[in-house]
Amino acid sequence: MISVVILGSGNVATHLFKAFKKAENININHWYSRRIDAISSYKNDVETIDDLSLINDADVYVLAVSDDAIAGLSSQLPFENKLVLHTSGSVSVYDIDKKHKRGVFYPLQTFSKEAQIDFENVPICIETIDKKSYPTIKSLALAISNVVKKVNSDQRKVLHLAAVFVNNFTNQLYRIGHEITESQGAEFDLLKPLILETAKKVQDLSPFKAQTGPAKRDDKKTIRKHLKLLEDQHHKDIYQLLTNSIQRTHGRKKL
Structure with missing residues (x-):
């Protein structure tokens, strides 16, 4: 079982929550958003929080936020040496604060909250700096998708x-x-x-x-x-x- 914390409340975060929720071997510990009202409709399905200090320990922390927010939010996380992933296609993995184990979990798809997505067919492009973290990222991706590809930053x-x-x-x-x-x-x-x-x-x-x-x-x-x-x-x-x-x-x- 992989424990996950989702951070963000946009289209990608919402669809990832739904996909992770369906997966048998993923447990969502928390869903964080600085605007708690944006995820309040899911409070009966997961513990929603707007205070970073309340985040429990997890195997993976997924930053499904805007590109410009990745660096700042990763630096604000009140822990270090944990696996932190962002979901951006264009932001460097090095934008994540270096106090963390850093990686990318990029679902190559268009997301609208109103549209249903079958994540089994969504390619998940994964990247990591720490090779020891790769199996965890790959397992997380395979839990929701049949198409998982290891890519480098340029690709x-x-x-x-x-x-x-x-x-x-x-x-x-x-x-x-x-x-x-x-x-x-x-x-x-x-x-x-x-x-x-x-x-x-x-x-x-x-x-x-x-x-x-x-x-x-x-x-x-x-x-x-x-x-x-x-x-x-x-x-x-x-x-x-x-x-x-x-x-x-x-x-x-x-x-």
Whole structure:
């Protein structure tokens, strides 16, 4: 049995709590948040606290907080030589105060409190400075996920960067698509099967081979029609930028 303390109250902390709670070999000693009201709805499931001095001894302390808060919170913990992990994709493991055994427990997924997550399929990227801590981190990850990968700092950082492109930027493109359909009263929902098929294709094909559309075909006539149809200059700029990127990737000349 691995005893855990969760620190933080955001999306990642909430989903980790739910996943750890389900796991047979994990016991959550405490859930800490400086804003106790943010986790008060779970007080019947776990002891919630807002005072660091009340934290009991545990095998692992998981800092599921904002990137900027990791260093400060780790230095405030009233103990030392314990295994402290952060969950960030971009923050160095060395940002954790050196009085602790330091590691990273990075779930490579997008989290919203309202959305259900099946953690069994969420890749957990793990990293540690102290090799003796690796088995504990790996066991913690395997308790909730079937996909556990040991990564180094450089690999984790580029995975996080790539995740911004495939998730955050893609979601912004969905938003722009929604704005475009709304401008003429068309239904955005009609695009949802296309969104699903696009995601499905890259499970079996490389993104390079999966690419279709007017930029890939070098269909200049359609591209010009699209640019003319777009009323928002911001949308035009994004369309042109991505069109040029596709053309460059597939050996087409820019407009």
